[in-house]
Amino acid sequence: MNDRMDRRWKRFLGVPRSALGSLVILFIALAAVFLLSFLLSKTPARTLRYFFIGPLQNTYYLGNMLNTSIPLIFGALGVSLAMRAGSFNLGGEGQLYGGAFIATVSAVAMAGWGIAGVICAIVLGAVTGGVMAAFSGYLRMKWQTNELITTFLLSNAVSLVVGYLIAGPFMDPTTNLIATRKIPESFRFSRILEPSNLSSALVMALVMTVVVHLYLYRTKSGYELRMYGLNPRFARYGGINSGSYLVLPMFLSGALYGLGGAMAIFGTYYACMKDFSVGMGWNALAVALIARFRPVAIIPAALFFAYIESGARNAMLHSDVTFEIASIVQSVVFFLVTSSVLQRIGTKRGRG
Amino acid sequence: MSDTAVTMHDIVKTYRETGRCANDHVDLTVGRGEILCLTGENGAGKTTLMKVLYGMEKPESGTIAVMGKRVKIDSPLDANRLGIGMVHQHFMLVDEYTVAQNVILGREPMHNRFTIDADAAKRLVDEVIHAHGFSIDPSARVGSLTVGQKQQVEIVKMLYRDVDILILDEPTAVLTEQETASLFETLRTLRDTGKSLILITHKLHEIKAISDRVAIMRQGRMVGQFETASVDERELAGLMMGKSFSPAIEKTPYGRKQETVLRFAQVSVVRRNQGRPMLKDVSFVARTGEILGFAGVGGNGLGELESVLAGTLPISGGTITHRGKDISKSDAHRLRECGLAYVPSDRLKVGSALEASVSENLIIAARKRFSRHGMMRGKHIMQHARTLIDTYSVQGTADMPIGTLSGGNIQKVILAREIAQYRDYIVFSEPTWGLDIASSKFVHTQMIALRDAGASVLLLSSNLDEILSLSDRVLIFSRGSIVAELEGERLHTVTKEEMGAYMLGMHVREAAHE
Numbered sequence: 105m106n107d108r109m110d111r112r113w114k115r116f117l118g119v120p121r122s123a124l125g126s127l128v129i130l131f132i133a134l135a136a137v138f139l140l141s142f143l144l145s146k147t148p149a150r151t152l153r154y155f156f157i158g159p160l161q162n163t164y165y166l167g168n169m170l171n172t173s174i175p176l177i178f179g180a181l182g183v184s185l186a187m188r189a190g191s192f193n194l195g196g197e198g199q200l201y202g203g204a205f206i207a208t209v210s211a212v213a214m215a216g217w218g219i220a221g222v223i224c225a226i227v228l229g230a231v232t233g234g235v236m237a238a239f240s241g242y243l244r245m246k247w248q249t250n251e252l253i254t255t256f257l258l259s260n261a262v263s264l265v266v267g268y269l270i271a272g273p274f275m276d277p278t279t280n281l282i283a284t285r286k287i288p289e290s291f292r293f294s295r296i297l298e299p300s301n302l303s304s305a306l307v308m309a310l311v312m313t314v315v316v317h318l319y320l321y322r323t324k325s326g327y328e329l330r331m332y333g334l335n336p337r338f339a340r341y342g343g344i345n346s347g348s349y350l351v352l353p354m355f356l357s358g359a360l361y362g363l364g365g366a367m368a369i370f371g372t373y374y375a376c377m378k379d380f381s382v383g384m385g386w387n388a389l390a391v392a393l394i395a396r397f398r399p400v401a402i403i404p405a406a407l408f409f410a411y412i413e414s415g416a417r418n419a420m421l422h423s424d425v426t427f428e429i430a431s432i433v434q435s436v437v438f439f440l441v442t443s444s445v446l447q448r449i450g451t452k453r454g455r456g
Numbered sequence: 457m458s459d460t461a462v463t464m465h466d467i468v469k470t471y472r473e474t475g476r477c478a479n480d481h482v483d484l485t486v487g488r489g490e491i492l493c494l495t496g497e498n499g500a501g502k503t504t505l506m507k508v509l510y511g512m513e514k515p516e517s518g519t520i521a522v523m524g525k526r527v528k529i530d531s532p533l534d535a536n537r538l539g540i541g542m543v544h545q546h547f548m549l550v551d552e553y554t555v556a557q558n559v560i561l562g563r564e565p566m567h568n569r570f571t572i573d574a575d576a577a578k579r580l581v582d583e584v585i586h587a588h589g590f591s592i593d594p595s596a597r598v599g600s601l602t603v604g605q606k607q608q609v610e611i612v613k614m615l616y617r618d619v620d621i622l623i624l625d626e627p628t629a630v631l632t633e634q635e636t637a638s639l640f641e642t643l644r645t646l647r648d649t650g651k652s653l654i655l656i657t658h659k660l661h662e663i664k665a666i667s668d669r670v671a672i673m674r675q676g677r678m679v680g681q682f683e684t685a686s687v688d689e690r691e692l693a694g695l696m697m698g699k700s701f702s703p704a705i706e707k708t709p710y711g712r713k714q715e716t717v718l719r720f721a722q723v724s725v726v727r728r729n730q731g732r733p734m735l736k737d738v739s740f741v742a743r744t745g746e747i748l749g750f751a752g753v754g755g756n757g758l759g760e761l762e763s764v765l766a767g768t769l770p771i772s773g774g775t776i777t778h779r780g781k782d783i784s785k786s787d788a789h790r791l792r793e794c795g796l797a798y799v800p801s802d803r804l805k806v807g808s809a810l811e812a813s814v815s816e817n818l819i820i821a822a823r824k825r826f827s828r829h830g831m832m833r834g835k836h837i838m839q840h841a842r843t844l845i846d847t848y849s850v851q852g853t854a855d856m857p858i859g860t861l862s863g864g865n866i867q868k869v870i871l872a873r874e875i876a877q878y879r880d881y882i883v884f885s886e887p888t889w890g891l892d893i894a895s896s897k898f899v900h901t902q903m904i905a906l907r908d909a910g911a912s913v914l915l916l917s918s919n920l921d922e923i924l925s926l927s928d929r930v931l932i933f934s935r936g937s938i939v940a941e942l943e944g945e946r947l948h949t950v951t952k953e954e955m956g957a958y959m960l961g962m963h964v965r966e967a968a969h970e
Contacts (some may be wrong), residue, residue, distance in 0.1 A: 322834070324827035331820060334809035341766065341806050342820030343792025 133437045140436065144429045151423040155433075158418030159411050165418065167300020171372060173410035175200065175381070177309040177402055178364025179388020181316045182233075182357040184397040188320060189353035190333035191241065192252040196361045196385030198259025198266075199233035203362025204369050205266045206232040208376040209274060211287040211369075222291050226366045233362020234355040236262060241354030245347045251354065259385070270378045283377040293371040303371030310403065312360070317399040329353055361385065387413075393442045412437050460524065461621050461652035462486040462509065462540075467518035469504055478504040479515065480676040486621065491643060491653045493663040493684070496673035496696055497892040502656045503545070503862075505673070506623045510542040511535040522621070533562075541614030542623040545656075545863065546804060547606050551599030556581040558598050559613045584615050588642055604635035611642070622646065623654045628662060632752075632918045632959070633952060640666050658696075658892045660689040672696055693893060716779075717881045717912040718742040723774035725760050725936075734760040736936045737774070742881060747903060747913040749927030751920060752959055757936040758916050759801075762885045765914065766798055767791040779880070792821050795879030799870055801886040801916070803863070807870045810859030814850070814869055815841035817858045822877045844872040848898075864891050867899075875902060881912040888922060900926060920952050932958040 137155065138148075145151040159169045179196050186193040193199075207229025214221035240254040276285040293303040320326040332339040332349040340346045365381060373380055391409050395401035416430035462485065469479040478501040486492050494502045507513040509520065511529040520527055522538045529535050532542070549558050556578045565576040581594045590608045592601070598609060607627060614622055624643075628636045643653055643666060657663060663670050663684060670687065672679040672695045679695050687695075718741065725735040735757050742748050752758045763769035764776075767788035775784045778794050786794065800806040808817050818841050819826045826837050841854035848868045852861045858869060867887075874882060884903065888896040903926060907913050917923050923930055930947060932940040932955065940958045942950055
C-alpha cells in the first residue's frame with residue numbers, strides 16, 4: 105500500500121518535471137519569434153499579432169489550423185510506429201499521395217456503393233500506402249537493403265507515376281485543374297466548424313492515436329514490436345519471429361500515411377489534385393520528431409506544428425513579412441523544438 | 457614524492473534514480489607499485505567508487521589525491537591526464553576497428569593536423585604489445601577476437617596512454633584459467649615496473665593469488681583494508697558477507713531415472729571462407745536429472761555451441777534431436793516453442809532490452825502466457841514481476857528500465873525469467889560471470905534445485921571451479937571437438953592442471969562416447 109502511494113506520488117511529481125524541458129523550449133522558441141519579428145519586420149507588433157493571434161482569431165482560421173493537423177497526425181503516427189520497431193519510413197510523401205490517389209479513384213468508381221464504398225475506398229488507400237512501405241521492409245528482410253533509402257526512392261518514383269496518372273488517364277476533363285474527378289458528395293465527411301475546412305476526419309485522427317497507443321502498449325504484437333525495436337537480438341533470443349517485425353510495422357506505418365491521404369481527400373479536397381500533398385509527409389516526420397515518437401504526444405505536437413504554420417501564413421498575408429522570412433521563423437522554431445539537448449532539461453540524467 | 461598513488465577520502469555518492477547511497481563516507485588508499493584488490497558483494501559500491509576515481513561519476517563530497525596532490529577529476533580524460541586508466545567489465549571497444557585503431561582512439565599519432573599516421577599507430581601499438589608480452593595482432597579486427605584478447609586490447613589501450621594507476625573491473629570474470637594466469641603474470645610485471653593496480657573482484661582465491669593488499673566494501677561502506685597475507689579466505693568471505701559463510705556446494709549424487717532430452721549427433725558448423733570447422737563432429741546426449749558441464753578455452757567452440765543451442769547459428773552437418781524430435785533446422789522461435797530455456801553469456805546485448813522495464817524483460821519468452829486474445833494482461837505481468845523480484849531479491853522495481861540495475865541484478869532478472877519458464881532443459885552460459893559470492897551461490901543452488909527436480913541442465917562456463925563443483929558429467933572442448941568426457945570417479949579426481957591439458961588439446965579423447 106505504502107509502495108503504491110509512493111509510486112503515485114512519484115508519477116505525480118514526474119509530470120511537471122518532464123514537461124519542464126518542453127516549457128523551456130517553448131519559451132526560447134517564442135523569444136526567437138519575437139526577436140526575428142523585430143529584426144525583420146517594419147511593423148513587428150502587427151506581425152506578432154497575426155503570427156500568434158491570427159490562427160485563433162475566428163472559427164475560420166481556427167478550423168483550418170485544426171484541419172492542417174489531421175494528415176500530420178496520421179503521418180506522424182506512421183513514422184512513430186515504424187520507429188518503435190527500429191525501422192525508418194522516409195517514404196511518407198509518396199505513401200500519402202499514392203494512398204490519396206487510390207482512395208479517390210476507388211471512391212469515384214464505387215459511387216453507387218454507399219457507405220460500403222466509403223469504407224472500401226479508404227481501406228484501399230491505406231493498403232496502397234501500406235504495401236509501398238511493406239515492400240521496403242520485405243527487401244530489408246530478404247536482402248538487408250536499407251529501408252531508409254528504399255522507402256525514400258520508392259516514394260519519389262510513385263509520386264511521379266501518380267502525377268502522370270492524375271494529369272493523364274485520370275484527369276477530370278470538366279475542370280481546368282490538374283485533378284481527378286471529385287468523389288461523390290454522399291461520400292464526403294461532414295464539415296464540423298463552418299465556414300472552415302475542418303471535417304469530422306479530426307475525430308478519426310484522435311481515435312487512431314488512441315488505437316496506435318493501445319496497439320503499442322497493450323497488445324502482444326505491440327509488445328513484440330517494441331522489444332524488436334529496442335533490441336533485435338533480444339527479441340530473436342526470446343523467440344520473437346524477427347522477420348515479420350521488419351515487414352509488419354512498415355506496412356502499418358505506410359497504411360497510416362495512406363489513411364492520412366485518404367482523410368485529406370474525403371474531408372477537405374474531394375479530388376486528388378496534382379501535388380496537393382507536397383510537404384505533408386515531411387511535416388509529419390517533423391511532428392513525430394517533436395513528439396519523440398510517442399503516440400499520445402503526437403496530438404499536441406501536430407497542433408503546435410499547425411499553429412506555427414498557420415501563424416506564419418497569417419503574418420505573411422496581413423503584414424510585411426515575406427514568404428522567406430515566415431519560413432525562416434518557422435524553421436528556427438522547429439529547429440529549437442527538435443533539439444534533444446533542450447528536451448532533456450529537467451528529466452533525469454542518463455547513466456554515463 | 458609520497459608513497460601513496462591514490463588517496464580517496466570521505467567519498468559520498470548517492471544515485472538520484474534509486475536514492476541509494478552507493479558510497480557512504482568511503483576512504484581508500486592505494487600504494488605505489490602495489491596490487492590492491494577491491495572486493496565486496498554485488499552492489500557494495502566498488503564499481504561506483506572506481507567510477508568516481510575515473511571521473512565517470514561525480515561524488516557529492518569527498519576528496520581525491522593522486523601522487524600526493526589534491527586533484528579534481530571530472531571526466532575520464534582528466535583521469536587519463538593524471539595517469540589513471542580503467543578497464544571496464546563491459547568492454548568499450550569498436551568491433552569494426554582494428555586493434556591498433558581501437559588503442560589509439562582519442563590519442564592518435566598525427567602526420568599533421570588532419571591525417572592520422574597509420575604506420576606510426578601500428579608501430580607504437582606493436583611496441584606496447586611486445587613490451588608487455590601480449591599476443592595480439594595490432595591489425596586484427598577487434599570483432600574477431602576472443603573475450604580474453606579483447607581484454608588485452610583494453611589493457612594495451614591504457615598502457616598506450618602511459619597510465620601509472622590502472623583500474624580493472626572484474627578482469628577475470630570472462631577469462632579461462634589459462635588466460636587468467638597469463639593476465640596475472642602481466643599484472644605482476646606491471647606492478648614490478650612501479651605501476652599501481654586496482655582490481656575489482658569477488659573471487660577469493662584470486663585475491664589471495666594476486667594482491668598485496670585487499671580493501672573490502674559492504675553496502676556502500678569500507679569495511680576494512682588489510683595486507684592480503686594477514687587474512688585467509690574464510691575471513692575475507694566473512695568480512696564481505698557480514699556473516700559466516702561456507703563456499704562449498706552441497707549436492708546429492710544423482711540417482712534419478714535418466715531420460716535423454718537432447719541428442720547431438722555428429723554436429724558440425726563450418727563457416728564460409730574458414731578452413732577449420734567451428735564445431736566438428738560434436739556428439740553428446742543431455743539427460744534429465746543431471747548437470748552437464750562444457751569446458752573449453754575461448755575460441756574453441758563453446759561460443760558456437762551456445763549459438764547452436766540457442767538456435768541462432770545454423771549447423772552445417774549432423775542432427776540435433778529433442779526427445780526424439782529432429783530440431784536440427786529449428787530457429788530460436790521454434791526452439792523456444794520446444795521448451796528451450798537459456799541464460800545467455802551476453803546479458804546486455806542478447807539477454808535483455810536495456811530500455812524496456814524489468815517487467816517487460818521478464819515476459820519475453822512467456823509472452824503468450826501473459827496475453828489473452830492478443831491483449832497483454834498488465835496486472836498479471838506486474839504480479840509476475842513483483843513475485844520474481846521478491847523471490848530472487850532483485851534490487852529494483854518492476855517498472856524501472858532494466859538498464860538502470862547493476863550487472864548482478866540484471867543477471868538475476870534473466871535467471872528468474874528463464875528458470876520460471878523452463879520445461880525440461882535449460883542452458884546456462886557463464887551464469888555467474890561478474891556475480892558476487894552470495895549471488896553465485898544462489899545461482900548454483902538454483903541449478904542444483906533444477907537438476908534435482910529432473911531438469912536437464914547444460915552449463916557452459918570458463919570457470920573451472922564452477923564446472924568441477926557443479927557438473928555430474930563434463931565434456932571438454934578443444935578446437936571445436938569434444939576431447940574428453942569426465943564422469944563419476946574420474947571427475948572427482950581430475951585436477952585443474954589436467955583439465956587445462958585437455959582444453960589445450962594435449963591429450964587425445966579417452967572416454968569413448970556411447
